[in-house]
Amino acid sequence: MSAEDGVLTGPPAIAGGSRAFDEELRLGKPWTPDLDSLTPSFKAIFASGFLSNSTYVEELERKTAEYLQVSHCVAVSSCTAGLMLVNRALGRAGGEVLLPSFTFGASAHSVAWNRLTPKFVDIDPRSLHIDPSDVERALTQETVAILATHLYGAPCAIDELNTIARSAGIKLIFDAAHAFGSLYDGRRVGPFGDAEVFSLSPTKLLVAGEGGLITTNDDDLAENCRAGRNYGNRGNYNCKFVGLNARLSEIHAAIALLSLETLEERVQQRARYAEIYRGGLGDIPGISFPAVRATDRSTYKDFTIIVDPGTFGWDVPGLEKALEADGIETRRYYYPPIHTMDAYVGRVEERALPVTNSISPRVLTLPMWDDIGEERVERVADTIRRIQAAAG
Numbered sequence: 001m002s003a004e005d006g007v008l009t010g011p012p013a014i015a016g017g018s019r020a021f022d023e024e025l026r027l028g029k030p031w032t033p034d035l036d037s038l039t040p041s042f043k044a045i046f047a048s049g050f051l052s053n054s055t056y057v058e059e060l061e062r063k064t065a066e067y068l069q070v071s072h073c074v075a076v077s078s079c080t081a082g083l084m085l086v087n088r089a090l091g092r093a094g095g096e097v098l099l100p101s102f103t104f105g106a107s108a109h110s111v112a113w114n115r116l117t118p119k120f121v122d123i124d125p126r127s128l129h130i131d132p133s134d135v136e137r138a139l140t141q142e143t144v145a146i147l148a149t150h151l152y153g154a155p156c157a158i159d160e161l162n163t164i165a166r167s168a169g170i171k172l173i174f175d176a177a178h179a180f181g182s183l184y185d186g187r188r189v190g191p192f193g194d195a196e197v198f199s200l201s202p203t204k205l206l207v208a209g210e211g212g213l214i215t216t217n218d219d220d221l222a223e224n225c226r227a228g229r230n231y232g233n234r235g236n237y238n239c240k241f242v243g244l245n246a247r248l249s250e251i252h253a254a255i256a257l258l259s260l261e262t263l264e265e266r267v268q269q270r271a272r273y274a275e276i277y278r279g280g281l282g283d284i285p286g287i288s289f290p291a292v293r294a295t296d297r298s299t300y301k302d303f304t305i306i307v308d309p310g311t312f313g314w315d316v317p318g319l320e321k322a323l324e325a326d327g328i329e330t331r332r333y334y335y336p337p338i339h340t341m342d343a344y345v346g347r348v349e350e351r352a353l354p355v356t357n358s359i360s361p362r363v364l365t366l367p368m369w370d371d372i373g374e375e376r377v378e379r380v381a382d383t384i385r386r387i388q389a390a391a392g
């Protein structure tokens with residue numbers, strides 16, 4: 001924080017006041033292990049000579065499957081690769097996969113890399129999750145799967161999507177990159193749908209450095225993903241299908257095992273910070289939050305606000321610039337929406353996405369990490385209040 005820690009008064013930095021944070025407050029900080037706690041596993045890995053495909057990966061798969069209460073966990077090199085393998089395991093030569101445009105680009109890439117067709121669906125204006133009623137409108141004979149994101153770590157409308165997928169006879173896959181530790185009606189996210197895919201990259205809750213986890217209760221799907229992460233090879237080098245090298249290394253698995261030990265307390269910590277953000281920002285005109293159902297728990301992988309420029313007095317680029325002047329880093333998760341990205345414009349069916357197009361330019365993600373500390377969160381909220389007061 002700034003030299004003059006304590007109560008902030010007067011105008012924000014952009015209007016000539018002093019900066020809230022002398023040293024830039026970053027958007028996030030990854031969980032990192034204490035090096036000494038890693039030494040024993042690293043020594044064991046190097047002594048064994050098995051740097052891949054061995055006991056640490058197996059232990060990570062066993063422990064996470066037990067933690068998430070799911071039959072199979074397949075560790076992979078990234079969530080993107082995991083999603084690619086799950087889409088590959090659908091075994092379809094073509095067809096449409098329904099997914100939100102308001103999510104991370106990799107979600108759609110995993111579909112397109114399989115020569116399946118991403119078809120973008122609108123979001124619910126309260127939760128910002130994929131809207132089940134628009135999924136129903138988008139369904140055709142060509143639809144082979146729904147790929148829904150548990151956005152920011154809040155579970156999406158799992159039951160509603162499940163009902164739609166079952167009655168249409170299509171697969172249901174969850175991009176659970178944000179959701180390791182999320183609760184849906186009190187149950188951990190992981191066993192739902194046909195498969196869920198988590199990310200172990202540094203901005204996520206469970207950290208390996210780089211990595212991912214596929215969870216499923218489907219024995220065949222799990223076996224296909226195991227073969228698929230290993231070129232499609234089931235052991236005899238007669239590849240059954242065109243796979244990838246998407247293995248997780250033993251070193252990354254050892255890091256993730258340590259990250260798992262403290263996961264629950266870190267999720268709870270973030271929930272407290274989210275409460276402070278809501279308390280500090282809730283009564284500022286023109287600021288609202290994506291709704292999380294009372295029976296669910298978000299990991300708050302991100303803490304994102306929705307800004308109504310007319311009421312708040314600044315649009316998102318203006319607020320972003322004002323926060324930057326005060327030393328606060330922010331990010332627009334998710335803007336631009338995927339259907340407007342160069343990679344997809346003109347290559348996907350144009351559908352009306354009014355909620356996505358209205359919400360996406362109005363979201364801003366605020367700093368959040370495991371031990372950001374209550375004072376910093378309060379100070380960010382205070383700064384936004386002073387920026388609002390200086391509007392116009």
Ligand SMILES: *Cc1c(COP(=O)(O)O)cnc(C)c1O
Pocket residue numbers: 077078079080081103104106107149175177178198199200201211212
């Ligand atoms: C981070 C992220 C991914 C990609 O995860 P990687 O492990 O980096 O491949 C996919 N989907 C969402 C929603 C993400 O946030």
